Amino acid sequence: MTSLTDRYLAATLPAVPVARRAEIATELRASIDDMVEARTAGGQDTTTAEREVLTELGDPAQLAARYADRRLHLIGPTYFLAWERLLKRLLSFLPATVGVIMGALEAVDGNPGGAIGEGIVAALMVALHICFWVTLVFAVLERLNVPLDLPEWTVDRLPEERVDRQIPLTDTGASIGWLVLVIAYLPWQHYRSFVSDGAGGDVPILDPTLWSFWLPFLIAVLVATIGFEVVKYRVGRWTWPLVAVNVVLNLAFAVPVIWLLLTDRLFNPDVVQHVAWFSEGDNLDTVNAVVVAGTVLIVLWDVVDSVVKAYRHRR
Structure with missing residues (x-):
């Protein structure tokens, strides 16, 4: 039967660089053997000592990432603030704007009854696409270590907005977008609706x-x-x-x-x-x-x- 150490090495080594795989295997096995021997010298049986040592070493995937110097996060601290600020800025106006436009087009196209639903669906789809593509781009940039070349932060960049602000721009934009759709629907439902009079009219x-x-x-x-x-x-x-x-x-x-x-x-x-x-x-x-x-x-x-x-x- 394969020992726990062999199984641990088999789970760790495929994720480390091929050029260093033999070196890491030798080094890791030696470290495990030394830690097991230290525990057995204190009176612990070999099986229990091996299990406890491997448990302390942790998840093989995390250990392999440390050996490979590979990040185990999607967006790290170097890129996180730029990603977050861009995402918030885009989400603050693009989904609401597209939602209003799509709702208005749907109403003009003769379906005012579905204008609000069309606007909401369009806004949600835009928000999902923004989140996905912005996150993907920043994840790729980080994996490639592409410098962002952002200007250094100084006190001159402190926002003028008060810290006690309770009402963000995103909430205001969403509220106004919804109100515009409702206002547009009230007159349009008079001329276009989902109910036919049987003679081609609405x-x-x-x-x-x-x-x-x-x-x-x-x-x-x-x-x-x-x-x-x-x-x-x-x-x-x-x-x-x-x-x-x-x-x-x-x-x-x-x-x-x-x-x-x-x-x-x-x-x-x-x-x-x-x-x-x-x-x-x-x-x-x-x-x-x-x-x-x-x-x-x-x-x-x-x-x-x-x-x-x-x-x-x-x-």
Whole structure:
């Protein structure tokens, strides 16, 4: 039967440079034998001593990496900060930008109902590609020891941004991108929808009579919310006045939506007539209940989150 030492060497040597393999094998076997002999001289049996010595030497792959001077990490400390900063910068605006553009193109192409989903999927795909390709490039650069030739750090490079900033640019960009998609969808659903009237036309999802007041009002609230996101980012943190404005804007959007849902005034009655599923049982009431519950939960989460962050900053 092959000894533990032979098995350990067999697991270690294939990963070391071929030119040094014989030298390392001799050196490593001698070291193991010496450590085993030291333990047996103290009264330990050979089998137990060999097992403990090999256990202390650790994973053969890690030992081979030390012999080969090979890094066991994807991005090491020399390249890590440059990788992290580039990744954050790209993720801060590219996914949201592409998501908004793809959502707008989908709406223009005649599918406003799928515009939001298309935008979200596009943004996620862009984010995944950025993470993969940036990481791959930096991993290759490190393995090849390519110098980055970055300028030396000095105090002049300290950011002007305050250390107490609670609101990063990524959050602001994502929020504004989402608001733009919702604003774009409200008028587009009136002309393009997934429900056909049977004569080649489209049936608006929302009740067309809402354009007399409520839909323009909701769009105005959403536009005001975009302005609020910009102001919030410039302030950099949650303050009690900002919390108050956030509560007002959330209520200004959520209360009309919930009221319209509960009074069956939000969805176009023609949609219910052309989509048989809505007429079956309590399906329409279920949809209304889910939308109401989701709206309430989102508003509560946003308000509570802003209150907690403002309170923490005051402390």
